[in-house]
Amino acid sequence: MQSSERQKEIVAAVFNLISDQGIQELTIKKIAQAVGVSEPAIYRHFExxxxxxxxxxxxxxxxxxxxxxxxxxxxxxxxxxxxxxxxxxxxxxxxxxxxxxxxxxxxxxxxxxxxxxxxxxxxxxxxxxxxxxxxxxxxxxxxxxxxxxxxxxxxxxxxxxxxxxxxxxxxxxxxxxxxxxxxxxxxxxxx
Amino acid sequence: MQSSERQKEIVAAVFNLISDQGIQELTIKKIAQAVGVSEPAIYRHFExxxxxxxxxxxxxxxxxxxxxxxxxxxxxxxxxxxxxxxxxxxxxxxxxxxxxxxxxxxxxxxxxxxxxxxxxxxxxxxxxxxxxxxxxxxxxxxxxxxxxxxxxxxxxxxxxxxxxxxxxxxxxxxxxxxxxxxxxxxxxxxx
DNA sequence: ATTTGGTTAGTTAACGTTCGCAAACATACT
DNA sequence: AGTATGTTTGCGAACGTTAACTAACCAAAT
Missing domain, CATH: 1.10.357.10 (Tetracycline Repressor, domain 2)
Structure with missing residues (x-):
């Protein structure tokens, strides 16, 4: 299964977030902010x-x-x-x-x-x-x-x-x- | 400032919990359970x-x-x-x-x-x-x-x-x- | 006309923490 | 010895916040 552009964007953002703040601090909210969409939008691309x-x-x-x-x-x-x-x-x-x-x-x-x-x-x-x-x-x-x-x-x-x-x-x-x-x-x- | 018996007990329990489950999983609730007291009791010993x-x-x-x-x-x-x-x-x-x-x-x-x-x-x-x-x-x-x-x-x-x-x-x-x-x-x- | 990708407004559960109250215990006075 | 008093240590209930996730709706593209 190959990933869409948005999925790549999300994964890249997660790498940065984990790298900067550690995985304990990783939240859907922060991922959404980093990508520039709302929280539920994330769930359109990952379950x-x-x-x-x-x-x-x-x-x-x-x-x-x-x-x-x-x-x-x-x-x-x-x-x-x-x-x-x-x-x-x-x-x-x-x-x-x-x-x-x-x-x-x-x-x-x-x-x-x-x-x-x-x-x-x-x-x-x-x-x-x-x-x-x-x-x-x-x-x-x-x-x-x-x-x-x-x-x-x-x-x-x-x-x-x-x-x-x-x-x-x-x-x-x-x-x-x-x-x-x-x-x-x-x-x-x-x- | 030297620590009381309960404080030592709590710290020892935290070592075990972090070691077993990682720090992401460390909660006051689990600490309290490990020590055998209620959650608020923990706050009698640590701020x-x-x-x-x-x-x-x-x-x-x-x-x-x-x-x-x-x-x-x-x-x-x-x-x-x-x-x-x-x-x-x-x-x-x-x-x-x-x-x-x-x-x-x-x-x-x-x-x-x-x-x-x-x-x-x-x-x-x-x-x-x-x-x-x-x-x-x-x-x-x-x-x-x-x-x-x-x-x-x-x-x-x-x-x-x-x-x-x-x-x-x-x-x-x-x-x-x-x-x-x-x-x-x-x-x-x-x- | 249906899929795609977005929104706002929730729900539920878990978190750290606080509150008010009751035993337990040590200390002090009679 | 017995009682009064203050402190320590515990508890159940609850508070405020934040987490992951869902429901319902909407607009544009296919």
């Missing part, structure tokens, strides 16, 4: 608030898949580094998308959405472990790498980096911070 | 819901300070490893305390609380950077370590580890997972 959040999750997953599609085709080490830089560029352009990184608390009261998003995150971690293994195989990374630990470090570290940038955007460009992070980590895992 | 959350933050900060006090006195490398193991033991004993690690989204609508908790987190990162520097100075860690990047990696990785354990406690003991994480990371940063 319920839960339905809207499902569409938000859909878009988050689609963005992740796009990212993975864009970075593949290089060496494992390059692909892995690109995963973070591509996301940092995306987030700098559309900061609202950073909520993708912190979904656990967002949908805690919606089991279905939570399961979907957590499965996606597990898959992401799995892909990064695979990239680490491929990097070992191609001779870029230390052969004694603990792939589980390093995958946690990389993803967790990046998340923390992004969240601190979001809380204090004046501290510098995310892309630059990400580059420094990768430059700091790579010597540790390269052989 | 407002916001007041209760402030007490929760106080306890989170107190726990952090206790942790740092307990681990100091060893070599920098040992102290740093202990920081994570001590917390993993604490979290396994009282899983509700894991919300300490993910405070950003919790208090997004309360500027004062958010600022306090974020300052505490910045301080924690700073202390870890200091421990890394001390570890370099005492010859345990690689002298070329990027302390900013490694501090992010360590804290971010641990957070991710804890959050995945919380979502699937059947996957094993947190203390054991933490030990494996440290064992995987230490060879990368040791010299």
């Amino acid at each position: 319920s608030k839960s339905d809207i959040l499902a569409a938000v999750v859909d878009e988050m997953i689609a963005h992740r898949n796009t990212t993975f599609a864009r970075i593949s085709g290089n060496s494992a080490a390059t692909t892995l580094a690109s995963f973070f830089t591509v996301q940092s560029i995306l987030f700098e352009d559309l900061p609202a998308l950073t909520i993708m990184l912190f979904p656990e608390d967002l949908f805690r009261n919606d089991t279905v959405l939570l399961t979907r998003i957590m499965d996606t995150m597990k898959d992401t971690l799995g892909r990064i472990r695979e990239l680490l293994q491929a990097g070992i195989d191609e001779g870029s990374f230390r052969p004694d790498l603990d792939r589980d630990a390093v995958a946690l470090m990389l993803v967790g570290g990046f998340r923390l980096l992004v969240s601190s940038w979001r809380l204090d955007p004046a501290s510098g460009r995310l892309k630059e911070k990400t580059r420094r992070f990768i430059d700091g980590v790579w010597p540790l895992i390269s052989r | 407002s819901k916001s007041d209760i959350l402030a007490a929760v933050v106080d306890e989170m900060i107190a726990h952090r300070n206790t942790t740092f006090a307990r681990i100091s006195g060893n070599s920098a490398a040992t102290t740093l490893a202990s920081f994570f193991t001590v917390q993993s033991i604490l979290f396994e004993d009282l899983p509700a305390l894991t919300i300490m690690l993910f405070p950003e989204d919790l208090f997004r609508n309360d500027t004062v609380l958010l600022t306090r908790i974020m300052d505490t987190m910045k301080d924690t990162l700073g202390r870890i950077r200091e421990l890394l520097q001390a570890g370099i100075d005492e010859g345990s860690f690689r002298p070329d370590l990027d302390r900013d990047a490694v501090a992010l990696m360590l804290v971010g990785g641990f957070r991710l580890l804890v959050s995945s354990w919380r979502l699937d406690p059947a996957s094993g003991r947190l203390k054991e997972k933490t030990r494996r994480f440290i064992d995987g990371v230490w060879p990368l940063i040791s010299r």
Whole structure:
């Protein structure tokens, strides 16, 4: 089922609202105001608030898949580094998308959405472990790498980096911070 | 101002409730039920819901300070490893305390609380950077370590580890997972 | 003529919070 | 010891607000 213009507009507004004020503060009223219509008009395009959040999750997953599609085709080490830089560029352009990184608390009261998003995150971690293994195989990374630990470090570290940038955007460009992070980590895992 | 027995009881109940259901689901009604009194009775012990959350933050900060006090006195490398193991033991004993690690989204609508908790987190990162520097100075860690990047990696990785354990406690003991994480990371940063 | 997308004016339920009153309890006086 | 008194801690009922959502209606487009 493909979404109409208004539906896209609503989902985009929800991204911004969650990003700015957190999901606790997300109300139909605010969504309607952001889009510029009355509250009931929202219900012409989505059956319920839960339905809207499902569409938000859909878009988050689609963005992740796009990212993975864009970075593949290089060496494992390059692909892995690109995963973070591509996301940092995306987030700098559309900061609202950073909520993708912190979904656990967002949908805690919606089991279905939570399961979907957590499965996606597990898959992401799995892909990064695979990239680490491929990097070992191609001779870029230390052969004694603990792939589980390093995958946690990389993803967790990046998340923390992004969240601190979001809380204090004046501290510098995310892309630059990400580059420094990768430059700091790579010597540790390269052989 | 020291807190009464009932106040402690209420704060403990709030930790559990937030940990189980998230802060969006936290209501005075549920707190009252958990403690076993009526809703208005809660207001005999706290002026407002916001007041209760402030007490929760106080306890989170107190726990952090206790942790740092307990681990100091060893070599920098040992102290740093202990920081994570001590917390993993604490979290396994009282899983509700894991919300300490993910405070950003919790208090997004309360500027004062958010600022306090974020300052505490910045301080924690700073202390870890200091421990890394001390570890370099005492010859345990690689002298070329990027302390900013490694501090992010360590804290971010641990957070991710804890959050995945919380979502699937059947996957094993947190203390054991933490030990494996440290064992995987230490060879990368040791010299 | 019916679908589409909008409106105003509700409903219902849940929220944080307050009010007035009654036990329970400690303290003080006889 | 027994009674008076004030404070603490509880309760049921209710208040004001806001949430998600619905009903009924209307205008333009297909």
